[in-house]
Amino acid sequence: MSISADELAAIRASFQRLLAERGTEADVRRAIASPEGYDAALWRGIGDLGLAGLIAPVADGGAGGGAVELELLMEDAGAALLCAPFLSSVVIAGGLVAGGDDAEDRARLLPRLISGAAVGAVALTGEAGLWTPQDITVRAAEGRLTGVASYVLFGAQADVLLAAAWDAEGPAVYEVAAGATGLTITPLKTFDLTQPMAKIAFEGVEARRIAGPEALARTLDLGRIALAGEQAGAARRIFEITLDYLRTRVQFGRPIGGFQAMKHMAADLLIEVENATSAARHAASAVAQGAPNAQVMVNLAAFACADAFSQTAATAVQMHGGIAFTWDHPAHLYLRRARADARLFGASDLYRDRYLAALEAVDA
Amino acid sequence: MRDEDLIAEVRAFLNTHWDAKKKRPKAGGGAKEFRHRVLEAGFAVPSWTAEWFGRNLAADQARLIEREFAAVAAYGAGQDKTNLFANTILAAGTDALKREVLQGLLTSEIDSCLLYSEPGAGSDLAAVRTRADRTADGWVVQGQKVWTSGARTAQYALLLARTDWDVPKHQGLSFFYMPMKQPGVDVRPLHQITGDSHFNEVFLDGAVVPEANLLGNENGGWKVLQTALAYERLVMGEGAGERRQGSGKDNRKSLIQMARSAGRLGDPVLRQKIAQALAYRQLNDLNLARAKAEMAQGTASPIMSLGKLAMSRILHGDAAVMADILGAASLLDGEENPESADMNYRALNAYMTSIGGGTDQIQRNIIAERVLGLPREIEVDRDLPFRDSRAVKG
Numbered sequence: 001m002s003i004s005a006d007e008l009a010a011i012r013a014s015f016q017r018l019l020a021e022r023g024t025e026a027d028v029r030r031a032i033a034s035p036e037g038y039d040a041a042l043w044r045g046i047g048d049l050g051l052a053g054l055i056a057p058v059a060d061g062g063a064g065g066g067a068v069e070l071e072l073l074m075e076d077a078g079a080a081l082l083c084a085p086f087l088s089s090v091v092i093a094g095g096l097v098a099g100g101d102d103a104e105d106r107a108r109l110l111p112r113l114i115s116g117a118a119v120g121a122v123a124l125t126g127e128a129g130l131w132t133p134q135d136i137t138v139r140a141a142e143g144r145l146t147g148v149a150s151y152v153l154f155g156a157q158a159d160v161l162l163a164a165a166w167d168a169e170g171p172a173v174y175e176v177a178a179g180a181t182g183l184t185i186t187p188l189k190t191f192d193l194t195q196p197m198a199k200i201a202f203e204g205v206e207a208r209r210i211a212g213p214e215a216l217a218r219t220l221d222l223g224r225i226a227l228a229g230e231q232a233g234a235a236r237r238i239f240e241i242t243l244d245y246l247r248t249r250v251q252f253g254r255p256i257g258g259f260q261a262m263k264h265m266a267a268d269l270l271i272e273v274e275n276a277t278s279a280a281r282h283a284a285s286a287v288a289q290g291a292p293n294a295q296v297m298v299n300l301a302a303f304a305c306a307d308a309f310s311q312t313a314a315t316a317v318q319m320h321g322g323i324a325f326t327w328d329h330p331a332h333l334y335l336r337r338a339r340a341d342a343r344l345f346g347a348s349d350l351y352r353d354r355y356l357a358a359l360e361a362v363d364a
Numbered sequence: 365m366r367d368e369d370l371i372a373e374v375r376a377f378l379n380t381h382w383d384a385k386k387k388r389p390k391a392g393g394g395a396k397e398f399r400h401r402v403l404e405a406g407f408a409v410p411s412w413t414a415e416w417f418g419r420n421l422a423a424d425q426a427r428l429i430e431r432e433f434a435a436v437a438a439y440g441a442g443q444d445k446t447n448l449f450a451n452t453i454l455a456a457g458t459d460a461l462k463r464e465v466l467q468g469l470l471t472s473e474i475d476s477c478l479l480y481s482e483p484g485a486g487s488d489l490a491a492v493r494t495r496a497d498r499t500a501d502g503w504v505v506q507g508q509k510v511w512t513s514g515a516r517t518a519q520y521a522l523l524l525a526r527t528d529w530d531v532p533k534h535q536g537l538s539f540f541y542m543p544m545k546q547p548g549v550d551v552r553p554l555h556q557i558t559g560d561s562h563f564n565e566v567f568l569d570g571a572v573v574p575e576a577n578l579l580g581n582e583n584g585g586w587k588v589l590q591t592a593l594a595y596e597r598l599v600m601g602e603g604a605g606e607r608r609q610g611s612g613k614d615n616r617k618s619l620i621q622m623a624r625s626a627g628r629l630g631d632p633v634l635r636q637k638i639a640q641a642l643a644y645r646q647l648n649d650l651n652l653a654r655a656k657a658e659m660a661q662g663t664a665s666p667i668m669s670l671g672k673l674a675m676s677r678i679l680h681g682d683a684a685v686m687a688d689i690l691g692a693a694s695l696l697d698g699e700e701n702p703e704s705a706d707m708n709y710r711a712l713n714a715y716m717t718s719i720g721g722g723t724d725q726i727q728r729n730i731i732a733e734r735v736l737g738l739p740r741e742i743e744v745d746r747d748l749p750f751r752d753s754r755a756v757k758g
């Protein structure tokens with residue numbers, strides 16, 4: 001690892017400062033109403049801080065960070081409901097390109113991704129939206145892709161567009177030019193307002209193989225850890241927002257946080273929030289250390305963090321009462337993100353099953 | 365001392381005295397002798413001072429010792445964290461009392477019980493009516509306790525009693541370490557829902573507590589009780605309620621193996637339930653590990669107070685999944701149906717963790733108030749002289 005604890009603290013502080021200044025709720029609301037569908041100014045700020053190169057190898061011009069650094073920054077990103085293609089471009093697209101085997105591809109694509117000049121997107125799943133290898137319906141043959149992918153984060157905004165596609169080796173990763181012939185990109189109307197998605201149809205689109213199945217699997221693990229960190233951070237923030245309200249909203253002559261029903265809901269949520277933080281951080285360090293139980297931990301974090309964020313955001317609305325039913329209150333923004341995050345990369349049921357399978361391997 | 369040297373020392377000790385394969389002291393040494401050796405080596409309570417069996421180690425180094433012991437399933441270490449009696453007495457006991465009992469507590473030669481709950485004071489412990497009056501021969505105790513686990517074998521008890529009736533309820537309590545084997549103590553077993561009889565009624569009629577066995581200040585008992593309760597909740601959060609009472613043995617079961625031998629590990633619905641049950645347990649372990657890491661760095665960790673509530677969900681949940689694995693066989697019981705009997709026992713015994721040591725509801729109140737800083741519960745008798753409260757007047 002090439003980032004020291006002090007450097008990490010400094011990086012994190014600069015990211016938090018950026019988010020405090022330019023990633024406020026007002027910025028989020030402006031971003032979701034913008035034609036780009038994300039916060040282009042904030043994304044440039046991320047690039048200026050060098051954060052788009054966080055996990056790219058030092059040799060390729062990145063900061064050389066790993067799962068642990070990524071997870072921590074994603075907690076901050078989640079707390080602020082980051083409206084920028086960090087997960088899509090930095091983690092998944094950047095991870096795949098850096099993990100690819102061709103030095104020329106890396107030299108061509110990575111500098112633009114690392115600087116934040118380009119937005120990267122990766123088509124990972126088919127129209128069923130299961131995020132399993134079987135669900136990838138795009139096929140590669142003779143350098144061309146055919147099939148349909150959907151739920152592609154930042155698919156319509158992408159400058160660097162990659163797609164998972166089956167070839168002789170299994171699910172591999174291909175690059176297509178953003179305006180290539182045979183490519184139809186349809187922006188999707190999404191419930192979550194903070195992360196744009198698109199459906200992408202490939203009809204014999206010329207493509208270049210970037211990375212194989214192993215790099216894809218590795219990068220997806222990193223993506224799951226990043227998402228888990230985002231969920232942990234977002235769950236904690238909406239929980240804190242709720243606690244503030246419990247302390248200040250007065251009914252029946254006292255703060256509503258004095259009512260036992262509220263206190264008990266809050267205590268139960270605290271367990272969820274702490275569970276999420278522990279799961280995300282332990283998964284990150286297990287992967288960073290190449291621990292034998294890394295798969296157990298990644299799968300655990302995938303559903304524990306998803307469930308924790310979903311439950312916290314959903315309960316937060318109830319705990320606020322009518323105010324949270326208004327568009328102007330932030331609770332629904334978290335609820336929407338929670339519901340999207342809980343499906344992204346596969347639903348909790350899938351990961352519970354995989355977690356058990358990983359444990360079975362240990363408990364034979 | 366460097367970590368490596370400490371680890372080497374602990375390993376050498378264990379190599380000499382502990383049979384890691386058979387999980388017992390090496391030939392020639394009994395459990396008692398082993399515990400004495402652990403104590404002499406300073407491993408029982410490493411963070412305590414040398415005056416009281418410790419080595420002045422910082423929390424993170426103390427945990428290293430624990431980890432080495434845990435790796436070979438040896439006992440006796442880490443009691444600076446888990447032994448609620450020894451820790452409470454170290455914190456609040458007189459030197460005379462410490463000299464009398466600490467060693468015995470740390471070698472498990474002294475058994476103790478908790479005389480807190482009464483018929484009229486459970487969750488509301490500050491409402492106890494057992495009284496202790498100071499006399500020339502020590503404190504004389506009068507009253508009735510209930511649900512006292514392990515009272516029959518205990519040589520001592522942590523006793524909560526009222527020493528001033530004219531002040532509000534929390535302010536008139538004192539905390540004692542009372543000898544149990546004396547004429548004024550009458551212990552009567554109660555039959556539990558599990559079929560066991562571990563807990564008891566204890567009638568106190570003129571029992572005497574020596575002056576040196578007062579813990580903390582007269583009328584300062586509530587504060588000392590909080591220390592003891594914190595240790596109790598801590599160990600319950602790590603699954604103490606899962607062991608059979610009185611045994612240090614961890615008897616957790618592999619849900620995976622159970623389902624596999626029932627031929628049901630492929631059932632997708634069951635798989636979800638098993639995975640979730642295992643996840644809750646693993647998440648609690650991860651939380652506790654993070655809390656310990658934070659505490660080793662010197663910051664207090666709020667996560668530590670979540671363990672007991674989390675564990676209660678884990679134990680109830682595990683038993684429910686076991687019943688699902690067993691299917692209709694879960695209707696059966698008794699020696700001829702050992703798997704069902706075990707599951708049934710767990711389903712009932714889980715209440716020990718969700719009721720004993722403060723119910724789940726009380727734990728939620730505590731987390732909300734002390735960790736999250738939400739307003740306190742309204743307590744209508746909080747400021748009344750105890751004598752005038754409903755606990756006395758009815």
Ligand SMILES: Cc1cc2nc3c(=O)[nH]c(=O)nc-3n(C[C@H](O)[C@H](O)[C@H](O)COP(=O)(O)OP(=O)(O)OC[C@H]3O[C@@H](n4cnc5c(N)ncnc54)[C@H](O)[C@@H]3O)c2cc1C
Pocket residue numbers: 260477478479480481482485486487488510511512513514563715716719720721722723724725726729741
């Ligand atoms: C297996 C077992 C072992 C035990 N061992 C011991 C022991 O060794 N020594 C000892 O002293 N005690 C022991 N206890 C007693 C235990 O601490 C008490 O049972 C417990 O604190 C609850 O008190 P209670 O039974 O009087 O219930 P109550 O306090 O009467 O509670 C009844 C119900 O009301 C709820 N309730 C009460 N107050 C509130 C509130 N403020 N807010 C919300 N809900 C509330 C409770 O959650 C519960 O559901 C043991 C109990 C069990 C089950």
